[in-house]
Amino acid sequence: MQSYTEENYLKVIYHLSEISHPVQTNAIADRIQTKAASVTDMIKKLSEKELVHYVKYQGVTLTEKGKLTAINIVRKHRLWEVFLVDKLNFKWDEVHEVAEELEHIQSNLLIERLDEFLDYPKVDPHGDPIPDKNGNFAEMTFVKLSKLKNGDKGNITGVSEHSSPFLKHLEKLGLTLGKRVEVIDVVEFDGSVELLLEQEKLNISREVAKHILITKN
Template structure:
């Protein structure tokens, strides 16, 4: 088994690759881990000897298959715990992250299987992020950011990009939750802010910055639509 620290490095590398392409730099890991580049180099050597990463001096890092499996297992645990906290213990979606950061390192296969079962095998966590299965298979989401859509488009909210408590609290206050139907009533050309309705209710305004952090899937076209 890995130490908590090793697990956190692996997870950070996974998330950086997911977000910014295929190889990842020492500095970016240092930033994400709130540590210094020299410390990262030390850890990279260690993770390399454990065959968790591909690493050549000065050349950046990728995860090996083993490393990716490790990362996905940690993410699985993190997201299942978040779901547990929200579904069973009345946590809000902006309160779960720090606790799940701790719980994700608990080492017990039976525990995580039983949590999964207890939650009735959820597919996504409280933020709409997909939960990898026990084998590390992850359902790639087809969601896109709301800011990409146009006037009159109708979407369903499926997730968020920014996971910060302040953003999530803002969404709560605005009635923007997973599963709502969002229709774009107007796009302000000047700043690309949006006027939207939530579940066909009265319209609200959101900034482009907010729209860039809301993930949606465009609703299926109705029978009388022009397109297939």
């Protein structure tokens, strides 16, 4: 069993691993609001417990054991977020801090029952995927935004057009990678799409919609 603090380190290393490999000491220090020296100390400890691979001055990567632990914390965090939004009517931007605490509650039974109670959600309120109890993420597939129907929700995960004018246009609209959108209406007349992006309405042309890739969920 790991301490609250160890769990936080593992979780942060897991998230940072998606950006850079291996993860640097300073990157962890920034995220955890601590100093590089403290990170080094903790990394040594995690390394002794075989939760991370660590080579001096080279940064860390999670071991299989560490990764599974981290994914389990992510699972708990996201399930609690669903609970807070779906059952307790929290807004999607109010849930993070509370979930940061709830994710450390130790009880497998609790989490399995919560999962069942929430009807086995596949994504959290931000659209991030919820791994199952074995640490597996459901396979996700890209769909063109132009293929979505009214009420469909998903996250922007890529584009199929890489020209600078197009990307600048998206940037200006706020349609950046990872953002979550909901289709409010597909206008029959011109095929343009009415979206909800961070509580704001937005209309984009069918041409634009055709080149935005969405992971539906």
